[in-house]
Amino acid sequence: MSEEITVTGERRELISFRVGDQEYCVDIMAVREIRGWSPATTLPQSPGYMRGVINLRGAVLPIMDLACRLGMPMVEPTVRSVFIVVKAGDRMIGMLVDAVSDILSITDDLVQPTPDLACDTVRSFIRGIISIDGRMISEISLDRLLPEREALAA
Amino acid sequence: MDELEAIKVTFFQECEELLADLEGGLLAMQDGNDDGDTVNAVFRAVHSIKGGAGAFGLEPLVRFAHVFETLLDAVRSNEVPSTPDLVATLLRASDVLADHVSSARGLGFVDEAVSAAMAAELKACTDPNAAPAPVVAAPVVDTIAFEAAPLAAPVDMSVGAPIGADDALDDDDLGFDFQPMTITIDEQAADVAAAAGNVWTVSIRPKSDLYRKANETALLLRELARLGPIEATLDASAIPPLDQLDAEAAYATWTVRLETEEDETAIREVFEFVDGDCDLEITRGEGLSADAALAALLAGDAPAAVVETAPVVVAEAPVVVEAIPEPVAAAPVVEAAPAPVAAPVATPAPVAAAPAAAPAAKAQQIDVPGPGQSVIRVDPERIDRLIDLVGELVINQAMLAQRVGEYGIAPSSNLAMGLDELEQLTREIQDSVMAIRAQPVKSVFQRMPRLVREVASMTGKQARLVMDGENTEVDKTVIERLSDPITHMLRNAIDHGLESPEERKAAGKNPEGVVKLAALHRSGRIVIEVSDDGKGINRERVHSIAIKKGLISPELQLTDEEIDNLIFLPGFSTADKISDVSGRGVGMDVVKRSVQALGGRISITSRPGQGSTFTLSLPLTLAVLDGMVVDVAGETLVVPLAAIVESLRPKPEEVRPLGPVGSVLAVRDSFVPLIDVGLTLGYREASPPPTEGVVLLVEGEDGSRAALVADAIHGQRQVVIKSLEQNYQQVDGVAAATILGDGRVALILDVDAVISLRRREPPRPVEPTLIAAE
Numbered sequence: 001m002s003e004e005i006t007v008t009g010e011r012r013e014l015i016s017f018r019v020g021d022q023e024y025c026v027d028i029m030a031v032r033e034i035r036g037w038s039p040a041t042t043l044p045q046s047p048g049y050m051r052g053v054i055n056l057r058g059a060v061l062p063i064m065d066l067a068c069r070l071g072m073p074m075v076e077p078t079v080r081s082v083f084i085v086v087k088a089g090d091r092m093i094g095m096l097v098d099a100v101s102d103i104l105s106i107t108d109d110l111v112q113p114t115p116d117l118a119c120d121t122v123r124s125f126i127r128g129i130i131s132i133d134g135r136m137i138s139e140i141s142l143d144r145l146l147p148e149r150e151a152l153a154a
Numbered sequence: 155m156d157e158l159e160a161i162k163v164t165f166f167q168e169c170e171e172l173l174a175d176l177e178g179g180l181l182a183m184q185d186g187n188d189d190g191d192t193v194n195a196v197f198r199a200v201h202s203i204k205g206g207a208g209a210f211g212l213e214p215l216v217r218f219a220h221v222f223e224t225l226l227d228a229v230r231s232n233e234v235p236s237t238p239d240l241v242a243t244l245l246r247a248s249d250v251l252a253d254h255v256s257s258a259r260g261l262g263f264v265d266e267a268v269s270a271a272m273a274a275e276l277k278a279c280t281d282p283n284a285a286p287a288p289v290v291a292a293p294v295v296d297t298i299a300f301e302a303a304p305l306a307a308p309v310d311m312s313v314g315a316p317i318g319a320d321d322a323l324d325d326d327d328l329g330f331d332f333q334p335m336t337i338t339i340d341e342q343a344a345d346v347a348a349a350a351g352n353v354w355t356v357s358i359r360p361k362s363d364l365y366r367k368a369n370e371t372a373l374l375l376r377e378l379a380r381l382g383p384i385e386a387t388l389d390a391s392a393i394p395p396l397d398q399l400d401a402e403a404a405y406a407t408w409t410v411r412l413e414t415e416e417d418e419t420a421i422r423e424v425f426e427f428v429d430g431d432c433d434l435e436i437t438r439g440e441g442l443s444a445d446a447a448l449a450a451l452l453a454g455d456a457p458a459a460v461v462e463t464a465p466v467v468v469a470e471a472p473v474v475v476e477a478i479p480e481p482v483a484a485a486p487v488v489e490a491a492p493a494p495v496a497a498p499v500a501t502p503a504p505v506a507a508a509p510a511a512a513p514a515a516k517a518q519q520i521d522v523p524g525p526g527q528s529v530i531r532v533d534p535e536r537i538d539r540l541i542d543l544v545g546e547l548v549i550n551q552a553m554l555a556q557r558v559g560e561y562g563i564a565p566s567s568n569l570a571m572g573l574d575e576l577e578q579l580t581r582e583i584q585d586s587v588m589a590i591r592a593q594p595v596k597s598v599f600q601r602m603p604r605l606v607r608e609v610a611s612m613t614g615k616q617a618r619l620v621m622d623g624e625n626t627e628v629d630k631t632v633i634e635r636l637s638d639p640i641t642h643m644l645r646n647a648i649d650h651g652l653e654s655p656e657e658r659k660a661a662g663k664n665p666e667g668v669v670k671l672a673a674l675h676r677s678g679r680i681v682i683e684v685s686d687d688g689k690g691i692n693r694e695r696v697h698s699i700a701i702k703k704g705l706i707s708p709e710l711q712l713t714d715e716e717i718d719n720l721i722f723l724p725g726f727s728t729a730d731k732i733s734d735v736s737g738r739g740v741g742m743d744v745v746k747r748s749v750q751a752l753g754g755r756i757s758i759t760s761r762p763g764q765g766s767t768f769t770l771s772l773p774l775t776l777a778v779l780d781g782m783v784v785d786v787a788g789e790t791l792v793v794p795l796a797a798i799v800e801s802l803r804p805k806p807e808e809v810r811p812l813g814p815v816g817s818v819l820a821v822r823d824s825f826v827p828l829i830d831v832g833l834t835l836g837y838r839e840a841s842p843p844p845t846e847g848v849v850l851l852v853e854g855e856d857g858s859r860a861a862l863v864a865d866a867i868h869g870q871r872q873v874v875i876k877s878l879e880q881n882y883q884q885v886d887g888v889a890a891a892t893i894l895g896d897g898r899v900a901l902i903l904d905v906d907a908v909i910s911l912r913r914r915e916p917p918r919p920v921e922p923t924l925i926a927a928e
Contacts, residue, residue, distance in 0.1 A: 053901075
């Protein structure tokens with residue numbers, strides 16, 4: 001089995017986390033750090049999923065509510081909520097999630113294509129679905145999650 | 155090649171400084187200060203530019219600098235008297251030279267016709283004074299050759315001939331009409347006939363002073379190489395072992411075999427600048443260069459490493475030339491003798507004293523004390539990073555103080571006292587770091603005399619620029635953005651402010667108008683004033699243009715001040731350009747916008763017949779902003795202090811409803827729209843009565859006023875500006891962000907955007923009859 005894996009693809013590491021009762025993951029290479037929740041400063045004229053901005057050692061970091069971005073109801077963050085600081089392009093952004101659960105080591109052949117869902121938003125944000133030990137973990141496509149700067153303004 | 159490019163960049167930086175020195179010196183001469191030092195400094199500036207340009211093969215630049223230098227040399231030696239007319243010519247020549255430098259840099263173009271005309275003019279200045287020269291030359295009569303002599307002499311000899319005779323050949327277009335013929339001066343005649351290639355042996359033993367004065371042998375060798383093919387031998391035998399080495403001493407000796415058709419005087423000229431700083435021996439003939447070096451080697455107890463590498467022959471001149479402008483001045487020696495001992499020798503005192511690169515151009519300025527000699531060049535990014543870090547330090551310190559305060563620790567405790575000290579230190583560090591970026595406004599001001607000359611000659615006016623406060627310091631980012639507004643305002647002052655010389659005479663004024671540019675610090679801001687003694691703003695005309703352009707309604711009664719301010723209206727300038735009337739509007743809206751982008755303000759005072767004054771008031775830095783911290787719907791916001799006219803708590807009778815939802819504030823007989831910030835930014839759905847909050851009376855960039863309603867004011871504070879766009883994007887109504895003492899992000903309000911956001915709200919049905927119903 002392991003031989004097959006090395007043949008078919010390179011091993012990648014992913015960080016998985018919970019949003020509501022669902023599991024998602026992002027490539028570990030994009031993750032800069034994981035921090036406990038602290039109240040954010042509200043941004044005016046911003047989409048509902050933008051929680052606001054916080055101070056990350058002197059830089060202004062926008063926080064995106066991942067549940068809300070994925071179209072699920074917004075949950076009030078608790079002291080146990082965390083945000084994952086990810087780098088996408090030249091921007092750093094924090095993703096608010098419920099909890100970080102795991103580090104996965106996978107090969108691309110474990111990634112199944114996203115099922116044909118009715119919801120376009122979800123389909124475009126999910127790079128693929130990974131099935132491990134009966135869990136279903138959706139890999140998030142960061143570049144699509146962060147809208148273009150122009151689009152944000154709309 | 156990258157290295158060479160880097161050297162070139164340094165050279166151009168040097169050029170900037172040299173051009174500034176040149177212009178400064180010429181302006182000093184214009185003011186009647188034409189003592190030897192000033193003239194020498196002017197000469198050396200041009201000479202150094204030429205020298206550096208020669209090393210990079212920048213032909214047109216070298217050629218022009220050459221002619222320029224020739225005239226300056228004549229002035230230096232009192233052959234040409236320094237008259238106001240001459241200085242004016244020299245100033246114009248310095249402009250052309252600056253153009254040549256920009257062109258060589260790839261930043262602009264030189265008008266060849268202008269350059270050639272200028273060169274001819276410069277040459278004409280030397281010509282009449284060159285007349286006595288033929289008398290000296292007369293005894294040795296040889297028709298063609300001696301026509302050239304008077305010109306050739308000052309050019310090639312006194313100047314040290316950095317570009318050599320070959321260059322003169324190319325100078326036909328500049329009026330050099332001589333042929334490259336051997337000058338048969340009596341004593342030389344025999345030798346010339348005897349040997350086709352004259353061989354000289356030059357032995358150079360530099361003293362420590364030579365390096366201390368920022369000279370270096372490599373340059374001398376290069377100069378020698380211009381006279382003819384050279385073969386240089388380094389005698390490094392005197393270099394002591396490393397542990398006995400005095401880094402400031404001079405140990406090396408050069409023996410140069412030079413083949414040239416020049417005479418001994420020409421060779422001596424090369425060493426003109428280092429007279430007395432080195433032992434010089436010039437002998438005719440093959441000499442004993444190699445033998446002498448060998449003998450010295452054998453005699454000395456030189457370490458093996460040195461012996462092996464010492465007699466290095468610099469085979470061809472170009473090698474030397476390429477190495478010369480290297481930031482580490484003595485590089486060629488390093489190349490020549492890569493022995494471990496050689497490196498310290500190669501880095502003599504001047505290099506240690508000026509690690510910021512002392513390339514060819516600078517090295518020749520022996521005794522001109524440059525204003526920025528102990529200057530370090532630092533990548534601005536490093537300073538930005540430092541400023542960021544200090545900003546974080548300030549925030550952290552504030553956070554710490556707040557936490558400690560929460561624990562109820564007595565102010566007399568060691569901890570609290572230590573914190574106090576930390577706070578003071580932090581503040582001092584912040585001030586010092588900000589001071590690093592502070593620069594005198596000189597760098598902007600020094601470009602202006604040229605602008606004034608150009609605009610004056612273009613418009614046919616006579617203008618004299620008086621500058622004041624050039625050493626006033628302000629943050630670099632501000633300086634960089636000052637140039638455009640000042641340029642605009644000066645251009646306007648001459649073009650529209652000053653009358654023509656005839657008009658001025660008729661009005662009983664000096665035909666030469668005075669334009670003044672001044673900088674000063676006033677209550678934590680920098681104030682730039684541009685004033686002229688011209689005719690002042692023609693208010694009637696400005697008023698009628700504004701009406702004609704539909705910018706104001708004809709019925710509107712305006713005060714003088716309000717009329718003056720009309721020239722800042724966008725659109726006014728266009729009208730001005732088309733009809734070319736004497737308003738003062740070219741680009742004034744642009745000026746106002748760029749000033750406001752810097753967090754500054756602009757104002758005008760004008761008196762008919764006596765002139766106008768434009769006053770810019772700007773913050774000293776863009777990294778820090780003075781702000782008013784306010785609470786709005788549970789959020790903390792910072793309102794830039796520059797926009798706030800006053801803050802007040804409105805009385806119920808001052809708030810007047812207007813229309814179904816809007817209301818205005820009565821402030822001293824005028825009515826200002828009330829804007830609830832929380833509502834505008836979407837923090838809340840409905841606004842509480844304004845009388846429960848605080849009102850900030852603000853002024854937008856177009857001069858429109860508004861009353862911003864906030865819940866509470868926390869006070870005034872300096873905040874460090876943080877970009878919101880770096881990780882997110884621009885947000886309407888928000889200028890930037892900052893971090894408060896508690897570590898939270900606060901948004902800095904964009905006052906103009908808030909005013910216009912409000913205007914963009916969908917129009918609500920308003921019954922015209924209701925407006926007056928109050």
